[in-house]
Amino acid sequence: MDHFPTSWGRPRNDAVDNFNTYPLHQRAQHGKDTFAEGVQRTQQPIVTGTSVLAIKYKDGIMMAADTLASYGSLARFKSVQRLHAVGRTTVLGASGDMSDFQYLQGMLDELVTDEFTAGDGNEFAPQEVHEYLARVMYARRSKMNPLWNALLVGGVRDGKSFLGYVDLLGTTYQASTLATGYGAHIALPLLRQAVETREDTLAEEEAKRVLTESMRVLFYRDARSLNKFQIAKVTETGVDISEPIVLDTHWSFAEGIRGYGAQTQ
């Protein structure tokens, strides 16, 4: 045992010890935990969905996700729905592991059915669905057995629209524009530019156009995306998830780029 108390027991990392309370060369190695091999419950995502986008607009919220479920870099399932209605007020969009998402769908369906059969006419508000999911996700991360998803929850209740995010760590937040995964880098700036400060005036057609164009940009830039996607709309009258929309795309520009098109040399 050395004389630096900070080196005792499990090593810390930069994020915690950013003032170098012990010398660099003394810093313990990562991944040398004696028990790391003992329990195998930590996982990695297998079949995954990419970005989900969502915005607020005049009549409620809109959410978009493509229909691809990838197996690593393989485009494995090309017609998977990643938007799910929870009752009549809420829609859930999922990126990350698709089997974990299907597990969540089953869980939420049971929750909604139980609430229906209670027969008192109560339905869950989007905020309540979001809070419930946050609790589930946080509880699972705390058991070191996470549900490997980043989820968007959106809906309308009593004239107020709601958009929230939850991920595998149980991290939550709300904003008028949200995006998961690659979309948080590529599409979110576009969405913010179009939506922020205009949440209460943005028309349905404009909202749909903004999402469609963002999905197009994502398709060109995200290798794990597809030009086939769905848009969910939640207004005071309920949830409406569209049939898949297929974008026409143009690759002629690629002909001139070396290593992109069908060059022979």
Added chain:
Amino acid sequence: MTSIGTGYDLSASTYSPDGRIFQVEYANKAVENSGTAIGLRVKDGIVLAVEKIIHSKLLVPDANRRIQSIDKHIGLATSGFQADGRHLASHARGEATSYREWYRSPAPVKEVVSRLSMYVQAYTLYSSVRPFGVSTIVGGVDNAGPHLFVVEPSGVAYGYHGAAVGKGRQLAKTEIEKLKLVELSTREAVVEAARIIYLVHDDQKEKEFELEMTWIGDETNGLHLPVPKDLHTEAERKAKDALENFE
């Protein structure tokens, strides 16, 4: 009931010498004394209606419902001991939920009914328990269309076009037989159901009653829901009119 008092009626696990289980028959008596419940299976759905006797003016209107939801697409009306009815509904909900968990799809009505009837039947086998004092009308619309069943205290479950249990069942059945159920829409059936409940109610002997009605069909998007207020009021008005003409 000639064998009453012969000692064969104390346990559900003992037959009488002529092959009857008196405890089950007594359970049926509990049903016969209770407010009438009817169910109609029509062209595009199901209508359930109950004559809920109000034994005290202090009761909150619309409370203590006797028609309950088992799943989004299945409703259940009971006649007999209310507490037994709630217990059976709770069990049926568990079965419907379990089916959803296993198969990721809504349970077929007859599956729920068959599981429920097995549960009811188990309470006719042991000396340590009493059979359920309710007859249960289960109605639902699944992907094979509308279905209507009655589960009796013995555990038997029959499918019906129209069903009636409780005090006024005889007259109700006679009236239901006059209907052309396969041609009726749920909207029309609601009016008929209200009329029948009002007809069988004996206002000489009985106290006040509340008409409780639910339906499942195309108009409810396949959901088991209470009949909307305006339709309920209209059906009730027509029922009262019909009653005056009938007498």
Added chain:
Amino acid sequence: MPDGSFSHPQERQFNPYTENGGTILAIAGADFSVVAGDTRQSEGYSIQTRYAPKVHKLTDRAVLAVNGFAADGNMFVKKVKQRLEWYRHAHAKDMPLRAIARLIQTMLYGQRFFPYYVYNILGGIEEDGTGAIYSFDPVGSYERETCRAAGAAMALVQPFLDNQIYFKNQQAPADSPHPVHLPLQDVLSIVIDSFTSATERHIEVGDGLEIYVILAKGRSAQGLESIRNVQEMSTNPEGDRVFVIRRELKKD
């Protein structure tokens, strides 16, 4: 390797923590306390939202600022509030500040081997009517202080506070010694300057600022009315009072 194995050890463990940026700070006066935090929540270079409050009112005389891993922070605040509610049900009064401080230490230490990855600063009014600040590390070590900054820009803000509040490296003139406590106006200026400066130099700080001011019972709210965007949060204007001041910070 060709067989799919790795020649180097791979990081396979799920990491249950992340950092969500932001900064909090608190300063105690003689008969008041100020607790402040920015409202940006981020992960890496991405701003997740521009408004996720980090400062929470617990009672009419206690305010808690929580910084670090947001999911842990939210859960921790939820549990502290729950314990305070139980205390209210049992004792028909709010828990005193120093008791809340000890409760927080107990709750944090209870998770000693799977810590809440959060830095807490508790500010408010003690039972003797003095302003007080308590600061905590993630596993519950705590002490009462006069001022404290924590979070992403702690290294930028704390030295500034040391200089301005504790008068470190300042030589007082012989005839006028340094004051022990600063007046509210001066404290508010220092808080606002701290955050505008941190916003300027730290990418994880910005968007919005929420400053909670807790005034001891009987102290006049004079000086607060003139400030724009003040909102009173207390339930009883006769006791200790809580106000919140909201300001915009740069969003870049």
